[in-house]
Amino acid sequence: MFYRLSGIHHTRYESARALWPVTADRRIVQGLLLLAVAAPFLLSDLYLTSYMLPWLIWTAAALSLTLLMGVAGQLHFGFAAVMAIGAYTSIHLTRAGVPFELALLGAGLMAALIGCLFGAAALRVKGLYLVMATLAMQYLVEWTIINVPAISGGAQATLSTPDVTFLFIPLQSDGALYYTALLWTVVVTLLIMNIKRSSFGRALVAVRDKDFAASVIGVNPLKYKLLAFFASSFLGGVTGAVLAFCYYQAVTPEQFGFNVSIQLVAMVLVGGLGSVIGAYLGAGFVLLLPIVLTNLLAFVAQFDLIPISFNLLSHIPLMVYGALIIGVILFEPLGLAKIYDNIRKYFLVWPFRHTQS
Amino acid sequence: MKTLLKGLAGVAGAMALAVGGTASADKEPIKFALLQDFTAVYTFVSSEYNQGQQDYLRLINETGGVEGHPIETIIRDTANEPQRGLEAYNRARREGAVLVDFFSTPVSRAAVNRVLRDEVVMITALHGRGDASHGETFPFVFPMMATYWSQATLLADYIDRHQGGLANKRIALVHIDSPFGREPLPVLQELAQQKGFQLRSFGYPSPGTEQSATWSDVRRYRPDHVIIWGAGGGQQVSVREAIRNGIRPQNILSVVWLSETDARNVGGNHMNGVKRFEAVASGREPAVIQDILTHVVEPGLGAGPAANVGSSYYNIGVATMAVAVEAARLAIREFGAPLTGDTLRRGFEMIEGFDARGLMPPVTLTATDHQGGGYGRVSQWNGQTWEPLTDWSNAFQEIVWHEIEKDAQGFRDGR
Incomplete structure (x- = not known):
């Protein structure tokens, strides 16, 4: 009914392979994009800079990770380190006078290079053992940044991002920062969607499902595992640079700690492994929900209805947040993306009951 | 019903408070x-x-x-x-x-x-x-x-004045391996040159709950004084490990983050004699x-x-x-x-x-x-409280300000 399928006849391969073959889907995406573009005019600066902007950037990060973890099936518990490499590379490059656009590329390449180095472990180990190898990456990269003052920026270990321009627009105003992040997130989104429907994506899926079976049908697992690490780390590195320049504007090693890696994995898992919309939903859930809960509770607490200690008050959001994560996983183990998918399928045939896949 | 009444009472109370609040402070x-x-x-x-x-x-x-x-x-x-x-x-x-x-x-x-x-x-x-x-x-x-730099110089100054001078001593800085842990290094290195003492730094991995490997290195170094530089749970581990490795509590000096709770967690009177920097009286x-x-x-x-x-x-x-x-x-x-x-x-x-x-x-x-x-001043744990050992003072501020100027310059250049 809402996602009307009648009248949609695919007579050409191009239309059948379109990103959004159903008109309703396409309209929803167009509407959301329009809202995203209009956001600086619709939202106050608080919501633009503290909610939309970090949400978009973390979505790009979750998308980069979901390419590796969801599509290619290689677990990565050190993705914050990949982003850190990108952030530090871009800052040092721009400080050396390289234009920001090229510095972004450099950030991606450096992250991809080092990411591949550790990703090479994936050629030999799988599953939990790969988790250990990527954890080692997290700690080695952190250690190197902290212990080499030339990278971290001396005793204060804080590097401010220099003033730069992106495509001739100075990255100063909230709007410019927001549009840069939006552009990058849209690019990553389209890229991942296209990878998923291309031969590269199908090769990754084959490697994910059974690597020796993949090699039997002619997919070289060595090549595709490394390519997955390369592509994902490249995107992660650029996202790290975008995070540094558009959001933090000052970089310290703590911003890319182990807990951030875990948060990224949580975004991918809660959102739904390998799903694009899941990355958006997961990033929103992990990043924004604790903030919203804290503010909600602070709002309720100001009426002083129940006398509870401040210490307990600040821990209640954590309890609710934990319960929500367990709830989502119990209710739908495939993540928020699957919940969305269920709703969509329900409306696909509404008012009738039986859904088609 | 009871909870509803309670809630109503709460609302009434809050309103009374709000009214009272506006009455007492009109600005x-x-x-x-x-x-x-x-x-x-x-x-x-x-x-x-x-x-x-x-x-x-x-x-x-x-x-x-x-x-x-x-x-x-x-x-x-x-x-x-x-x-x-x-x-x-x-x-x-x-x-x-x-x-x-x-x-x-x-x-x-x-x-x-x-x-x-x-x-x-x-x-x-x-x-x-x-x-x-x-x-x-x-x-x-x-x-x-x-700042942490001033804390480090004050602790060094205390050793210099009250614990037999700095010259030709071996000082170990045992720190958490993070930017915070490494912060005192430049000023202490500068002081080591000026005062002629040996300085070696020993980092332990964050969060500092496990430090035994680091402390066996420290023992081999045979330091005369140990300055511990961490925060939170790592601090009591540092004190315990130092004592276990034969360092007398009197020769342990700490950054400001060492409290009554840490002393209780170390337990008994083991920590008696440990000194710390103090920025505010306790x-x-x-x-x-x-x-x-x-x-x-x-x-x-x-x-x-x-x-x-x-x-x-x-x-x-x-x-x-x-x-x-x-x-x-x-x-x-x-x-x-x-x-x-x-x-x-x-x-x-x-x-x-x-x-x-x-x-x-x-x-x-x-x-x-x-x-x-x-x-700041140096105080010592006596089993009950932190007992001040010195008056409020500062030390080697010219070295501290040299660092401040240098890093502030870096911040200005970076923009």
Whole structure:
């Protein structure tokens, strides 16, 4: 009914392979994009800079990770380190006078290079053992940044991002920062969607499902595992640079700690492994929900209805947040993306009951 | 029904409070944002610290406010995450906060550029960037107590004066392997050259719950004195490991983060003789703490357990707010209401010889010096309390300021 399928006849391969073959889907995406573009005019600066902007950037990060973890099936518990490499590379490059656009590329390449180095472990180990190898990456990269003052920026270990321009627009105003992040997130989104429907994506899926079976049908697992690490780390590195320049504007090693890696994995898992919309939903859930809960509770607490200690008050959001994560996983183990998918399928045939896949 | 009645009673009570509040303080409130980490890393410290801050502000409100203006607090948990800290900061700024205190190094480092742009005062007592003492580079950031560099030089000075001199000694700096842990290194290296002692640093991995490998290295080095540099759970591990490796407690000196709780966790009288840097007096003797006890804690208005009152971190919290309130008072007297970030900053820079009635060393802040002289003292655990061994003093400030100038220059160049 809402996602009307009648009248949609695919007579050409191009239309059948379109990103959004159903008109309703396409309209929803167009509407959301329009809202995203209009956001600086619709939202106050608080919501633009503290909610939309970090949400978009973390979505790009979750998308980069979901390419590796969801599509290619290689677990990565050190993705914050990949982003850190990108952030530090871009800052040092721009400080050396390289234009920001090229510095972004450099950030991606450096992250991809080092990411591949550790990703090479994936050629030999799988599953939990790969988790250990990527954890080692997290700690080695952190250690190197902290212990080499030339990278971290001396005793204060804080590097401010220099003033730069992106495509001739100075990255100063909230709007410019927001549009840069939006552009990058849209690019990553389209890229991942296209990878998923291309031969590269199908090769990754084959490697994910059974690597020796993949090699039997002619997919070289060595090549595709490394390519997955390369592509994902490249995107992660650029996202790290975008995070540094558009959001933090000052970089310290703590911003890319182990807990951030875990948060990224949580975004991918809660959102739904390998799903694009899941990355958006997961990033929103992990990043924004604790903030919203804290503010909600602070709002309720100001009426002083129940006398509870401040210490307990600040821990209640954590309890609710934990319960929500367990709830989502119990209710739908495939993540928020699957919940969305269920709703969509329900409306696909509404008012009738039986859904088609 | 009963709960409903209770709820109604609560609403009525809240309304009465609100009406009462407006009657007692007719002038517009001053808003301080205390956006700290109550749930992640610094919880054990920040809950006591924040309790001290809240109790002191309550005392000010109970006794007439700042020139008649009550102080309102905006308190939020940031979980030590920069993105949550920045959200809370942006929100607080919209609500009209003129002062923020994150009490978290990662969050305040991420916020430096923003407070400088938005002209909001950020206090970074015992955390954040040490080079923020450079007032001309960081006009809105106030470390306002001894930076880590000043703490290191004061501890070295104590060894020099009271523990048989520094010359030809072996000093071990055992630190958590993080930017914070490495911060004292440059000033100590400079001092080692000047005073002719050997210095070696030993890092242990974060979070510091496991340090045994590091300490066997320290034992092999046979240091005359050990300076431990960590925070939180790692500190008691350091003390325990040091003693286990044959270092006499008398020769252990610590950064400011060593408290009554750590002594209790080390247990017994093992820690007797361990020394630490102290930026604020601990205990209930200072007049301000006595006032808090009579006006806030005894009427039941305290923000937390009464047992915390007078503990080291509680008193540090009281001291930060005492300085901030004094700054607000000076600013309102000089520039009149309403208080803005800029006038509050100038209020801070007018503070001269303020010691919160004996709670802390006299602090003088100027437009150039936002550290306030780097004063502190050395105190020793005697099994019950931290007993001061020296008077308030500072040491080797020229070395400290050399570092401050150097890093502030780096910050200016980076922009």
